[in-house]
Amino acid sequence: MRRFTRLFLELDATTATGEKLAALEAYFRDAPPEDACWGLALLTGNRPKGAATTSVLRESVLEASGLPEWLLAECHAAVGDLSETIALLLPDGAGNADEPLHRTMGDRVLALVGASEDDKRRIIRDAWAVFGPAERLVYHKLIRGGFRLGVQKRLVTRALASVAGIEPDVMAHRLIGRIRPTAEAYAALMSPEQAADDAARPYPFFLAHPLEGNAAGLGAPGDWAAEWKWDGIRAQLIRRAGQTALWSRGEEPIAHQFPEIAAAAAGLLDGTVLDGEVLLWRGGRDGGPLGFAALQTRLNRKVAPTHQLDLFDETRAVLVAYDLLEQAGRDLRREPFEDRRAALEEVITALGDETIRLSPLLGASGWEELAAVQASARERGAEGLMLKHRRSVYGVGRTKPGDTPGWFKWKVDPYTVDAVLTAAQPGSGRRANLYTDYTFAVWDRTGEDAALVTFAKAYSGLEQDEIERLDRWIRSNTTAKRGPFRQVTPEQVFELGFEGLQASERHKSGIAVRFPRILRWRTDKPAAEADTLDTLRALLEAHRA
Amino acid sequence: MPVKTDLIVPTDRGLWCEAGGFYIDPWRPVDLAVVTHAHADHATPGCGRYIASANTAALMRSRMSGIGEAHTPAFGEPLRLGATTVSLHPAGHVLGSSQVRVVPEEGPTWVVTGDYKVEPDPTCEPFEPVACDVLLTESTFGLPIYRWGDTLAVFDDLNAWWRSNADAGRTTVVLAYALGKAQRVLAGLDASIGPIGLRGALHGPTGVYQEAGIVLPDWIHANATNAPELKGRGLIVCPPSASGTAWIRKFRGKGGIRTAFVSGWMRVRGRRRWGSVDRGFVLSDHADWDGLIDTVRRTGAKRVGVTHGSSEALARYLAEREGVETFVVPTRYRGEGDEQDGVQGPGGAA
Numbered sequence: 093m094r095r096f097t098r099l100f101l102e103l104d105a106t107t108a109t110g111e112k113l114a115a116l117e118a119y120f121r122d123a124p125p126e127d128a129c130w131g132l133a134l135l136t137g138n139r140p141k142g143a144a145t146t147s148v149l150r151e152s153v154l155e156a157s158g159l160p161e162w163l164l165a166e167c168h169a170a171v172g173d174l175s176e177t178i179a180l181l182l183p184d185g186a187g188n189a190d191e192p193l194h195r196t197m198g199d200r201v202l203a204l205v206g207a208s209e210d211d212k213r214r215i216i217r218d219a220w221a222v223f224g225p226a227e228r229l230v231y232h233k234l235i236r237g238g239f240r241l242g243v244q245k246r247l248v249t250r251a252l253a254s255v256a257g258i259e260p261d262v263m264a265h266r267l268i269g270r271i272r273p274t275a276e277a278y279a280a281l282m283s284p285e286q287a288a289d290d291a292a293r294p295y296p297f298f299l300a301h302p303l304e305g306n307a308a309g310l311g312a313p314g315d316w317a318a319e320w321k322w323d324g325i326r327a328q329l330i331r332r333a334g335q336t337a338l339w340s341r342g343e344e345p346i347a348h349q350f351p352e353i354a355a356a357a358a359g360l361l362d363g364t365v366l367d368g369e370v371l372l373w374r375g376g377r378d379g380g381p382l383g384f385a386a387l388q389t390r391l392n393r394k395v396a397p398t399h400q401l402d403l404f405d406e407t408r409a410v411l412v413a414y415d416l417l418e419q420a421g422r423d424l425r426r427e428p429f430e431d432r433r434a435a436l437e438e439v440i441t442a443l444g445d446e447t448i449r450l451s452p453l454l455g456a457s458g459w460e461e462l463a464a465v466q467a468s469a470r471e472r473g474a475e476g477l478m479l480k481h482r483r484s485v486y487g488v489g490r491t492k493p494g495d496t497p498g499w500f501k502w503k504v505d506p507y508t509v510d511a512v513l514t515a516a517q518p519g520s521g522r523r524a525n526l527y528t529d530y531t532f533a534v535w536d537r538t539g540e541d542a543a544l545v546t547f548a549k550a551y552s553g554l555e556q557d558e559i560e561r562l563d564r565w566i567r568s569n570t571t572a573k574r575g576p577f578r579q580v581t582p583e584q585v586f587e588l589g590f591e592g593l594q595a596s597e598r599h600k601s602g603i604a605v606r607f608p609r610i611l612r613w614r615t616d617k618p619a620a621e622a623d624t625l626d627t628l629r630a631l632l633e634a635h636r637a
Numbered sequence: 638m639p640v641k642t643d644l645i646v647p648t649d650r651g652l653w654c655e656a657g658g659f660y661i662d663p664w665r666p667v668d669l670a671v672v673t674h675a676h677a678d679h680a681t682p683g684c685g686r687y688i689a690s691a692n693t694a695a696l697m698r699s700r701m702s703g704i705g706e707a708h709t710p711a712f713g714e715p716l717r718l719g720a721t722t723v724s725l726h727p728a729g730h731v732l733g734s735s736q737v738r739v740v741p742e743e744g745p746t747w748v749v750t751g752d753y754k755v756e757p758d759p760t761c762e763p764f765e766p767v768a769c770d771v772l773l774t775e776s777t778f779g780l781p782i783y784r785w786g787d788t789l790a791v792f793d794d795l796n797a798w799w800r801s802n803a804d805a806g807r808t809t810v811v812l813a814y815a816l817g818k819a820q821r822v823l824a825g826l827d828a829s830i831g832p833i834g835l836r837g838a839l840h841g842p843t844g845v846y847q848e849a850g851i852v853l854p855d856w857i858h859a860n861a862t863n864a865p866e867l868k869g870r871g872l873i874v875c876p877p878s879a880s881g882t883a884w885i886r887k888f889r890g891k892g893g894i895r896t897a898f899v900s901g902w903m904r905v906r907g908r909r910r911w912g913s914v915d916r917g918f919v920l921s922d923h924a925d926w927d928g929l930i931d932t933v934r935r936t937g938a939k940r941v942g943v944t945h946g947s948s949e950a951l952a953r954y955l956a957e958r959e960g961v962e963t964f965v966v967p968t969r970y971r972g973e974g975d976e977q978d979g980v981q982g983p984g985g986a987a
């Protein structure tokens with residue numbers, strides 16, 4: 093428990109991804125398997141449910157401290173976290189035992205499930221006698237639910253992979269589904285790579301550069317293929333050895349969240365890898381892709397719908413494929429785009445399933461006509477255009493500086509930034525009881541000197557259910573209140589779009605943005621990976637140019 | 638409720654004692670000011686005449702101009718002011734900090750604590766509880782979540798952290814308020830670990846401490862000349878406002894830089910995360926919850942006025958559980974906004 097508490101405090105104390113990763117690696121190296129399996133379960137949100145009600149904990153701390161109930165409420169308001177408040181209010185105990193985590197989980201957490209109120213009180217009192225202040229805080233979080241360590245699953249995956257000495261994507265695939273918190277399951281997870289692991293392995297994604305300036309600067313329009321730039325989840329669909337894997341660009345396996353795509357993929361030949369975009373597509377005559385928010389809702393759902401609940405709702409998840417990376421087990425990435433495209437069209441046609449469809453090439457007579465197509469992207473549910481050189485190979489990540497980029501993204505909203513939510517206040521009118529006016533910041537410098545600097549406020553862009561979810565999050569993650577204004581833990585990342593920007597001395601960031609709005613809630617991104625002031629400065633430079 | 642006929646009443650200039658013809662810690666210039674200590678939210682320049690301890694007067698002069706004539710009675714020495722007898726008693730907050738006892742010719746004796754703490758602190762005169770009928774107490778940390786541990790253990794942790802930073806080639810930066818906290822931190826440092834640098838703003842008050850005979854380890858000016866010596870192994874003490882500035886980055890060592898904030902507010906996790914400091918050490922120059930309650934008991938006061946902090950909560954608790962009559966005394970500094978303890982944390986984000 094002491095080792096796990098140390099990990100909790102280390103993760104809590106830093107926003108730097110590198111430090112979080114180092115803390116996780118050290119934990120998995122130190123902890124014996126019978127404890128590490130529990131640490132992993134807690135880190136990935138598989139915490140036991142229904143252990144203790146908050147009211148039992150409340151009553152117990154009032155009894156132990158002798159304080160009046162109203163004072164507990166005052167303290168809770170000052171601290172913002174009930175588990176921590178209770179830990180701070182308890183009389184200092186002599187407890188300093190270092191109990192293995194699996195013992196704590198068994199004897200003091202799982203034992204609470206279904207226990208009588210009296211037994212719960214006794215178990216909690218016994219735990220208080222054994223633990224020091226920091227362990228008590230973690231213990232309260234374990235038994236109250238809502239235990240979060242502020243770390244993305246991807247980071248946990250990387251740490252486990254590094255400790256086990258295997259590739260991160262192999263580890264990610266092994267982590268699909270629920271890992272039972274047993275030493276045996278953990279040992280299997282950490283075992284060396286096997287042949288079966290290879291079948292699911294994706295290729296690194298090739299990334300596009302933002303188009304700066306005029307498309308005409310790219311040269312002859314005939315050298316370039318144009319497609320819509322979809323606002324979905326970039327994904328790789330892999331069919332090998334009779335198995336299917338679907339990977340998001342964040343290297344998360346997502347096949348279990350989109351079973352209809354996985355089912356359609358069974359019709360692909362072994363040794364096929366597609367690159368494309370997962371979208372929710374509305375059927376019917378006015379059909380088209382739904383916004384990213386709808387997808388996000390699906391991603392956040394623990395269990396995907398296995399059948400269509402509403403016969404008249406023809407909305408379904410699709411993969412819009414735009415590249416073929418592997419055919420009959422052969423790596424095609426060094427082939428020119430137009431050859432891969434031709435092969436892709438054959439594969440999709442042969443499959444004959446609407447769930448996996450082609451991303452159409454957009455015909456245009458020249459740059460001018462293409463610019464008109466680009467301007468209509470929003471109406472088509474797209475973010476803009478992708479321009480791909482017909483002779484370009486499929487590279488790794490972003491093209492290195494100096495090389496000619498093969499892919500460009502030509503967005504309607506030219507300026508986007510991933511920013512961290514730092515504060516909120518209630519809206520007006522209908523939304524007066526919800527926190528809907530948000531303050532956003534970007535990082536000023538990175539690494540250990542990193543600090544957040546406010547640069548924009550935005551009011552709109554989220555769906556109603558997201559607004560409500562965010563409102564609840566804001567209320568339970570407030571670090572300070574000043575009037576109606578709440579400062580929150582800098583944890584949530586949002587993609588903001590804006591129409592222009594200019595230097596401004598009135599703004600702390602030195603930059604003012606015009607008409608900022610929220611494009612999406614990046615629940616896939618940790619705060620440490622949000623953009624920096626340098627990103628904004630570079631946009632400003634490009635804007636001036 | 639404060640009563641109009643009280644010996645000491647809150648006004649828009651500060652606490653006013655009509656019978657004695659003086660203000661205590663006024664925040665605007667007045668004719669006669671009794672000053673508890675030299676922090677900016679208690680000491681105001683431009684008054685006609687000051688009454689303060691000798692150390693408080695010296696610290697005020699080192700930090701602000703416009704400090705005129707000052708009378709500096711010894712602790713406990715009675716002083717006749719109008720129809721009252723006034724004496725100063727050590728408050729244990731910072732060097733020279735005083736409580737003010739006011740005895741009228743007739744009626745209850747009052748004590749105004751100013752800021753105070755009850756823990757031992759080698760850099761200032763130890764707190765003494767003063768018997769009285771009415772006590773005006775501060776309440777910066779007037780909630781039971783604030784309880785301080787053993788000071789020596791805090792310094793052991795701080796020194797161990799410095800040592801591990803130095804071993805890894807990292808410069809250690811400690812953010813502490815310029816008057817009081819900085820010198821207390823200094824006195825607790827293990828100078829064998831490496832050189833200690835002080836930001837310019839700290840030199841004045843630190844000099845006054847040393848002249849007053851407070852023993853502090855050797856320190857050097859944290860400036861460009863000394864940067865090579867401090868880089869990667871030294872410890873730099875500076876005010877929270879210096880955090881994250883270009884100035885501090887000049888001292889970055891091979892292994893980088895690590896920053897800690899030393900304050901009672903660091904007891905709460907959210908506050909530690911606030912200014913993205915690497916570490917928070919819980920060390921306060923204010924009384925904790927137990928210290929506040931205990932002080933009320935030891936003075937024997939039957940009426941208690943609460944000011945500066947969590948006033949309502951402490952007043953209600955004292956009335957319900959300690960059986961004393963209580964009232965809340967408004968101050969210019971609202972809520973937890975006590976700048977002396979850097980409530981906003983390093984960086985002072987809005």
Ligand SMILES: [Zn+2]
Binds near residue numbers: 730
């Ligand atoms: Zn003070």
